[in-house]
Amino acid sequence: MTQTLTLARPDDWHLHLRDGAMLKAVLPETTRHFARAIIMPNLVPPVVTGADARAYKARIEAALPEGAHFTPLMTLYLTEETDPEDLAAAYAAGLITAVKLYPAGATTNSASGVADFARVQPVLERMAEIGCPLCVHGEVTDRSIDIFDREAVFIDRVLDPIRRAVPGLRVIMEHITTKDGVDYVRASPENLGATLTVQHLMLDRNDMLVGGMRPHYYCLPILKRRDHRDALLAAATSGDARFFLGTDSAPHPTHAKESECCSAGCFTAPVALACLAQTFEDAGALAALEGFTSRHGPAFYGLPVNSETLTLTRSDSPVHFPAQIANGADPVTVFTPGRPIYWSAP
Ligand code: DOR
Numbered sequence: 001m002t003q004t005l006t007l008a009r010p011d012d013w014h015l016h017l018r019d020g021a022m023l024k025a026v027l028p029e030t031t032r033h034f035a036r037a038i039i040m041p042n043l044v045p046p047v048v049t050g051a052d053a054r055a056y057k058a059r060i061e062a063a064l065p066e067g068a069h070f071t072p073l074m075t076l077y078l079t080e081e082t083d084p085e086d087l088a089a090a091y092a093a094g095l096i097t098a099v100k101l102y103p104a105g106a107t108t109n110s111a112s113g114v115a116d117f118a119r120v121q122p123v124l125e126r127m128a129e130i131g132c133p134l135c136v137h138g139e140v141t142d143r144s145i146d147i148f149d150r151e152a153v154f155i156d157r158v159l160d161p162i163r164r165a166v167p168g169l170r171v172i173m174e175h176i177t178t179k180d181g182v183d184y185v186r187a188s189p190e191n192l193g194a195t196l197t198v199q200h201l202m203l204d205r206n207d208m209l210v211g212g213m214r215p216h217y218y219c220l221p222i223l224k225r226r227d228h229r230d231a232l233l234a235a236a237t238s239g240d241a242r243f244f245l246g247t248d249s250a251p252h253p254t255h256a257k258e259s260e261c262c263s264a265g266c267f268t269a270p271v272a273l274a275c276l277a278q279t280f281e282d283a284g285a286l287a288a289l290e291g292f293t294s295r296h297g298p299a300f301y302g303l304p305v306n307s308e309t310l311t312l313t314r315s316d317s318p319v320h321f322p323a324q325i326a327n328g329a330d331p332v333t334v335f336t337p338g339r340p341i342y343w344s345a346p
């Protein structure tokens with residue numbers, strides 16, 4: 001028996017689209033299902049000024065598939081040189097929706113990120129004044145800290161001090177991966193939210209490492225233990241409006257993933273909603289899916305819920321998804337969760 005589920009059209013509150021040929025290849029995979037997305041600025045070189053954001057937005061709009069209804073919500077990449085006036089002007093003009101903080105060296109293309117957090121305090125104060133939210137990649141980069149502990153240590157050493165120093169700042173902890181992250185959000189005032197990815201809701205580190213190492217599950221922050229995954233899933237399905245979807249879909253050519261030193265990122269955009277419907281159904285929480293994919297994010301960002309809808313369909317047999325998408329000579333492997341998915345999106 002076919003079952004359907006109609007949602008207010010979802011948004012993706014954390015997305016990597018890249019540039020050039022890769023942008024053209026991956027963009028339709030998002031616009032097919034999502035109305036808006038927060039676009040990550042970690043290009044090479046990064047999107048650091050209002051002018052950079054304007055130019056990148058134009059390149060995204062030029063790459064949109066025919067007839068697509070999609071709004072890219074642009075971000076600036078925070079550096080120790082960010083000019084608060086340029087940022088404020090871009091925000092006032094509606095050119096950017098948020099600013100992204102990468103600790104220097106934390107992940108893919110983050111070399112220009114922040115090393116000395118005191119140096120960005122004036123910019124953060126300005127952002128609090130004008131209401132511009134800060135999206136945070138929450139991991140310390142200290143080599144002495146074990147990679148599995150980097151999120152928890154970041155909360156104590158960096159995030160909590162920033163939030164105490166600038167209490168009016170709206171902050172989104174992106175792609176949280178630990179119970180520590182969930183607990184920190186729950187204990188905080190309403191101006192702290194968090195996004196969750198598909199892979200961190202579905203997988204734990206055993207899925208990546210037991211019986212062989214699966215590079216397509218390697219992303220940052222890295223997958224954690226099962227009890228952390230359980231805490232994330234409980235948060236996502238709880239109906240708490242401070243938790244919402246940010247896929248962190250991050251395409252890399254298949255050869256860069258299946259390599260001696262694998263790039264970080266899971267390309268989930270094509271299958272994100274099907275995987276989430278399955279995950280929420282398996283958790284007995286399908287009724288909570290629309291809040292997570294379509295309502296909590298707009299509420300946090302002060303934007304309207306999309307008036308269009310998206311209808312998901314459940315089949316009696318598992319759905320087959322494309323294994324790769326074409327990208328010239330560099331195809332991109334699509335995330336597969338390693339369990340049957342009965343849901344699909346059009
Ligand atoms: O796994 C990741 N991939 N995490 C990030 O923070 C960046 C992203 C990318 O840009 O590939």
Ligand code: ZN
Pocket residue numbers: 014016040248250
């Ligand atoms: Zn990301």
